Amino acid sequence: MPHIGTQDNPAVSTIRILLVDDHPLVLEGISARLESEPGIEVIGQANNGQQALEKAAELKPDVVLMDISMPVMNGLEAAEHFKNDQPEARVLILSMHENREYIVKMIQSGAAGYVLKDVSSDELIRAIQTVHQGGTYFSAGASEALFSEFSKSDQPEKPDTGLTKREEMVLKLIAEGKVNKEVARALDISVRTVETHRQNIKQKLNIQTAAGLTKYALEHNLISL
Amino acid sequence: MPHIGTQDNPAVSTIRILLVDDHPLVLEGISARLESEPGIEVIGQANNGQQALEKAAELKPDVVLMDISMPVMNGLEAAEHFKNDQPEARVLILSMHENREYIVKMIQSGAAGYVLKDVSSDELIRAIQTVHQGGTYFSAGASEALFSEFSKSDQPEKPDTGLTKREEMVLKLIAEGKVNKEVARALDISVRTVETHRQNIKQKLNIQTAAGLTKYALEHNLISL
DNA sequence: CAATCTCTACGTATTACTACCTAGAATAGA
DNA sequence: TCTATTCTAGGTAGTAATACGTAGAGATTG
Known part of the structure; x- marks a missing residue:
């Protein structure tokens, strides 16, 4: 004591x-x-x-x-x-x-x-x-x-998204809030190309909207908050 | 040494x-x-x-x-x-x-x-x-x-977004990937109203794109992945 | 070497979103 | 009660995205 x-x-x-x-x-x-x-x-x-x-x-x-x-x-x-x-x-x-x-x-x-x-x-x-x-x-x-x-949870599994590198890149930029025009400028490609990528991505992922793309990107850790 | x-x-x-x-x-x-x-x-x-x-x-x-x-x-x-x-x-x-x-x-x-x-x-x-x-x-x-x-974290804190309840609701639905039409249907209001909300939200948050809205919603726990 | 994939790009038409307004009804607060 | 806010809704125009095509160049591979 x-x-x-x-x-x-x-x-x-x-x-x-x-x-x-x-x-x-x-x-x-x-x-x-x-x-x-x-x-x-x-x-x-x-x-x-x-x-x-x-x-x-x-x-x-x-x-x-x-x-x-x-x-x-x-x-x-x-x-x-x-x-x-x-x-x-x-x-x-x-x-x-x-x-x-x-x-x-x-x-x-x-x-x-x-x-x-x-x-x-x-x-x-x-x-x-x-x-x-x-x-x-x-x-x-x-x-x-x-x-x-x-x-x-940082970069857990990179579960095969089925996306190509370029598509992932585009998706990433879109998810970050860039519009097609900005993506095009960032990647130095035509807006039309971006649109094509965007379409292919949506088709591959079976997502309809831009918001859905962002959500997807976040879910799959392509971008972080 | x-x-x-x-x-x-x-x-x-x-x-x-x-x-x-x-x-x-x-x-x-x-x-x-x-x-x-x-x-x-x-x-x-x-x-x-x-x-x-x-x-x-x-x-x-x-x-x-x-x-x-x-x-x-x-x-x-x-x-x-x-x-x-x-x-x-x-x-x-x-x-x-x-x-x-x-x-x-x-x-x-x-x-x-x-x-x-x-x-x-x-x-x-x-x-x-x-x-x-x-x-x-x-x-x-x-x-x-x-x-x-x-x-x-029982209730993961909701920092004042400056948004009204209705706006938060709209934002949430948008962030989930719904298009204006779907939001309108979900809330039983006109598409135009949703558009108005959407605009007000973007103005309040100083966000330009739909993707940005989704990101914002995720960041602020309005929706979860 | 032919087949496939990827990245690039465009055409056309439709739909969705954005910007910038006005404005009425309901409600909450001073 | 007067006022501010919120929610509702619309007009008009312009911009962006989508749907659905085609198509060439270059790399990869069986």
């Missing part, structure tokens, strides 16, 4: 942690490891979300290190409550679920980070420090799960 | 860093600070994205710490190239831009993290360690910018 009036860590204040997990063993293990770390102090433990909220209200932890799956009140609900009732507390999720949905939900519920249980204790400590400083932390597996779609 | 052949850090291999920034002063400062950190080694520097790619190909850094705004080839483009050409290198963006668009784009371009230039050197080092271990790091400001909408 913290004492007052004597010399504590001078410059860096200790990060006060509330540990929440329904497995006593996990609780103990992590607690022991964290306690051995200077600058980190485990000020309390809880077995479920309900308890966590109560203890947090009393202890005012800096960081709440919490599991997701728990009885009584799971990490998701608990995170919601933390966001509303005790926004000062930074919630760091410690989970074994690598599921994207989970992670996104946790973020939306206000969690500041998400580490998988397979991380090293060093990494866990780094995560704690990060969220304490206001940052966001995702461990490798989590960030992968979280951003895999995100990042792949 | 690094030496070879003598005792380096034994268990933990050194994190080899390539620093990229177009400001020599920044380069020097960060480099000096990082060099003082055990476990981190600045193996090279570059002034722009182009150089960064070349040097990286040669030096094979673990982490590329890179600015966004640079001449010749900016961080965004460079990150793209890294993703494609040297995916082993983890790209950590060091930027002063707190803009959400920037951050999202960087992630989509394959960056493993994004730290604002106002972070402490301790935090920067933590970020480096994080991305090196495969994690994702966002500093406080960045994660805030990144997830503020995300968290709210």
